[in-house]
Amino acid sequence: xxxxxxxxxxxxxxxxxxxxxxxxxxxxxxxxxxxxxxxxxxxxxxxxxxxxxxxxxxxxxxxxxxxxxxxxxxxxxxxxxxxxxxxxxxxxxxxxxxxxxxxxxxxxxxxxxxxxxxxxxxxxxxxxxxxxxxxxxxxxxxxxxxxxxxxxxxxxxxxxxxxxxxxxxxxxxxxxxxxxxxxxxxxxxxxxxxxxxxxxxxxxxxxxxxxxxxxxxxxxxxxxxxxx
Amino acid sequence: xxxxxxxxxxxxxxxxxxxxxxxxxxxxxxxxxxxxxxxxxxxxxxxxxxxxxxxxxxxxxxxxxxxxxxxxxxxxxxxxxxxxxxxxxxxxxxxxxxxxxxxxxxxxxxxxxxxxxxxxxxxxxxxxxxxxxxxxxxxxxxxxxxxxxxxxxxxxxxxxxxxxxxxxxxxxxxxxxxxxxxxxxxxxxxxxxxxxxxxxxxxxxxxxxxxxxxxxxxxxxxxxxxxxxxxxxxxxxxxxxxxxxxxxxxxxxxxxxxxxxxxxxxxxxxxxxxxxxxxxxxxxxxxxxxxxxxxxxxxxxxxxxxxxxxxxxxxxxxxxxxxxxxxxxxxxxxxxxxxxxxxxxxxxxxxxxxxxxxxxxxxxxxxxxxxxxxxxxxxxxxx
Amino acid sequence: xxxxxxxxxxxxxxxxxxxxxxxxxxxxxxxxxxxxxxxxxxxxxxxxxxxxxxxxxxxxxxxxxxxxxxxxxxxxxxxxxxxxxxxxxxxxxxxxxxxxxxxxxxxxxxxxxxxxxxxxxxxxxxxxxxxxxxxxxxxxxxxxxxxxxxxxxxxxxxxxxxxxxxxxxxxxxxxxxxxxxxxxxxxxxx
Numbered sequence: 001x002x003x004x005x006x007x008x009x010x011x012x013x014x015x016x017x018x019x020x021x022x023x024x025x026x027x028x029x030x031x032x033x034x035x036x037x038x039x040x041x042x043x044x045x046x047x048x049x050x051x052x053x054x055x056x057x058x059x060x061x062x063x064x065x066x067x068x069x070x071x072x073x074x075x076x077x078x079x080x081x082x083x084x085x086x087x088x089x090x091x092x093x094x095x096x097x098x099x100x101x102x103x104x105x106x107x108x109x110x111x112x113x114x115x116x117x118x119x120x121x122x123x124x125x126x127x128x129x130x131x132x133x134x135x136x137x138x139x140x141x142x143x144x145x146x147x148x149x150x151x152x153x154x155x156x157x158x159x160x161x162x163x164x165x166x167x168x169x170x171x172x173x174x175x176x177x178x179x180x181x182x183x184x185x186x187x188x189x190x191x192x193x194x195x196x197x198x199x200x201x202x203x204x205x206x207x208x209x210x211x212x213x214x215x216x217x218x219x220x221x222x223x224x225x226x227x228x
Numbered sequence: 229x230x231x232x233x234x235x236x237x238x239x240x241x242x243x244x245x246x247x248x249x250x251x252x253x254x255x256x257x258x259x260x261x262x263x264x265x266x267x268x269x270x271x272x273x274x275x276x277x278x279x280x281x282x283x284x285x286x287x288x289x290x291x292x293x294x295x296x297x298x299x300x301x302x303x304x305x306x307x308x309x310x311x312x313x314x315x316x317x318x319x320x321x322x323x324x325x326x327x328x329x330x331x332x333x334x335x336x337x338x339x340x341x342x343x344x345x346x347x348x349x350x351x352x353x354x355x356x357x358x359x360x361x362x363x364x365x366x367x368x369x370x371x372x373x374x375x376x377x378x379x380x381x382x383x384x385x386x387x388x389x390x391x392x393x394x395x396x397x398x399x400x401x402x403x404x405x406x407x408x409x410x411x412x413x414x415x416x417x418x419x420x421x422x423x424x425x426x427x428x429x430x431x432x433x434x435x436x437x438x439x440x441x442x443x444x445x446x447x448x449x450x451x452x453x454x455x456x457x458x459x460x461x462x463x464x465x466x467x468x469x470x471x472x473x474x475x476x477x478x479x480x481x482x483x484x485x486x487x488x489x490x491x492x493x494x495x496x497x498x499x500x501x502x503x504x505x506x507x508x509x510x511x512x513x514x515x516x517x518x519x520x521x522x523x524x525x526x527x528x529x530x531x532x533x534x535x536x537x538x539x540x541x542x543x544x545x546x547x548x549x550x551x552x553x554x555x556x557x558x559x560x561x562x563x564x565x566x567x568x569x570x571x572x573x574x575x576x577x578x579x580x581x582x583x584x585x586x587x588x589x590x591x592x593x594x595x596x597x598x599x600x601x602x603x604x605x606x607x608x609x610x611x
Numbered sequence: 612x613x614x615x616x617x618x619x620x621x622x623x624x625x626x627x628x629x630x631x632x633x634x635x636x637x638x639x640x641x642x643x644x645x646x647x648x649x650x651x652x653x654x655x656x657x658x659x660x661x662x663x664x665x666x667x668x669x670x671x672x673x674x675x676x677x678x679x680x681x682x683x684x685x686x687x688x689x690x691x692x693x694x695x696x697x698x699x700x701x702x703x704x705x706x707x708x709x710x711x712x713x714x715x716x717x718x719x720x721x722x723x724x725x726x727x728x729x730x731x732x733x734x735x736x737x738x739x740x741x742x743x744x745x746x747x748x749x750x751x752x753x754x755x756x757x758x759x760x761x762x763x764x765x766x767x768x769x770x771x772x773x774x775x776x777x778x779x780x781x782x783x784x785x786x787x788x789x790x791x792x793x794x795x796x797x798x799x800x801x
Contacts, residue, residue, distance in 0.1 A: 064280075065276055065280070091283070095286065095287060098287045098754075099756060099780060100780070102753055102754050102755050102756075103755060103778050103780050103781070105753060105755075106672045106673050106753060106755050106778065107669070107672070107673055109670070109672035110669055110670025110671070110672040110673045111670070113670055113671075113672065114630070114670045118629070118630050119630065120630060120653040120667070120668075120669075120670060121630065121631070121632035121651065121653055122632065122651050122652065122653050122668065129669060130781075131780075131781055132780070132781030132782075132785065133781065134780040134781050192781065287754075288754060289725075289749045289754055289756065290725070290749075322725075504716075506698050506717065571707075571709070575707075597728045597729055597730050597731055598709060598728070598730075598731035598732075600730070600731070600732030600733065601708055601709065601731045601732055601733055601742065604732075604733040
């Protein structure tokens, strides 16, 4: 899959000096979580890939396994720093909520694609997506009023890839070495409204190690709307 | 904790080889149950990845969650696995292809296409026994230890969780095909387990025979696109070897009646999905075989009628009508039989016959999704 | 190889997808179909759905309105680039409603998704005799369970159809009334 060169091109475009104001990440009328709000942390969906010499993406289950653990730890630390009251969702409860989860993932893709990419004119530039009543199923199971979802896909250049990158750089061709994409989203469990959404799209970050995973969590939860 | 060398593990009280199987095979004994490896070891990592795949599988809408059927297949797998029964977890998957697999952590997948194609418990046991054979002999783990497959580790794991991923699975599976030696060993272990569980080993060769028949019917004759054949390369000599193994150890039951009873509630759905595949030649080969075995089974006749009607080549519509009428004569035919007849009669402008058929369909299935459309056809045909 | 390539592509091609606003009011679709819109939509470029025109309210990962206007006899109703080995689905002028629905089912399930027909009934569409159908689709790539609604008719040997699908939770019920209204307003020039 020839993603790498287009990855590089897209990165170049998206880093072209665009600074998103804080309001871009917030739904209209929402500024921050009320004090003492109960937030449930949904299990993070992470997947890590290796890019072979020819640009083929291969899922790496062993890296993913490690990354999932690191991310979980880093997230726990971060939420303590943010002073959030959180609950984690038990695996068996996650099974029950499978449909709402997959629904959220689809909505998040739409937000990442349009709100942070090519806008949908009918949305008028606002973060205006709602999952509606079905999210109340999460509230029922957890008692929380808000849910934090996160998703990360990360790819890394294999050794052959890195060698190819070096070789081609000498003749002036830039090859993408891998990238990290992800999002974090905060949903109101009474209305289903997506209150806050942050998208990550960058060429660095490494979830395979604990300290670097913490950095990814920092980036994902940058300007998370806690009450000051 | 020191990592145990499972391959060399002896076992107390494990089964010895059945007489007659010793012939060309090196002595092999069923190992003791495998303990979960150290989380930190590479095998341990493999297990937790498998566990993730299993969770995915459980949550998938393609998972077939009927408790009774699951318990039935689980029971057969359990009896085959003997002492290893507690480690085997059967997952049924709704996909109209012949496939079964077993991951190193005990997760077993059985696709509905396989359950449709086997004639009896013994044939299912042959396939499951073969997979358990790979598991007991640790073939997958051996392959992973091979330095070459290291880089595609992740894909390999994904394969065991892949639910009904057709084209891609075929490709990936081709990369991880079991070797000839692995296949031969799994065959003989499979037969051993079948006989221990009381099944007739002669049924094992039949499964592969039937499957090959279907594959040969493909217009392009390309067997490798079957996910099962991609991991288990078919070879003519294996069928012979299986037949020999069976001859050396005769006896045992096939349990055809029990199997038919067990899958009866699902048969129509599975046949419907098979027809919808649109692989007419393969379906005709499969259904032809099933009709030859059970001439009075209306469901198979109806299904073949559907395939002919959909293929609609020269003479096919006549064949379809013949099959539909045979289904009606057999009795207990699916309501769709009359719908199929009605469609053909209507296209041929045989109005009275069309009306009669459609009315019969509506009588038998008043809640059918297209009942409103069919009613309008009946009205039209009155005028 | 699982969902990453698709998901990653969605992220990456964000800059490449063209989106245009469809204003309320009368809107021509192809040469012979006209609809009345009482609210705006978003028209997105979707080469994988050709020859259909694709609109959306929430974004393609969530909902899609597929518009087929003037599909000709023997025309394939999907992009053929994806998977040369797979069967093609083409419209034939003589097709009956159940065959047209089966054709759409084939098109929608090419990627491994599963389709279940919920209802099929005769209905006027575009001022001509046609049909209306409802379906459930489980999307292969991410397991989302969609509800679908379709309207179709054959006029002058050409196929005219509208298909709308969205997650059965929240989104389909939210936009269904708007789609029904649009379908009722459709007119086909003879």
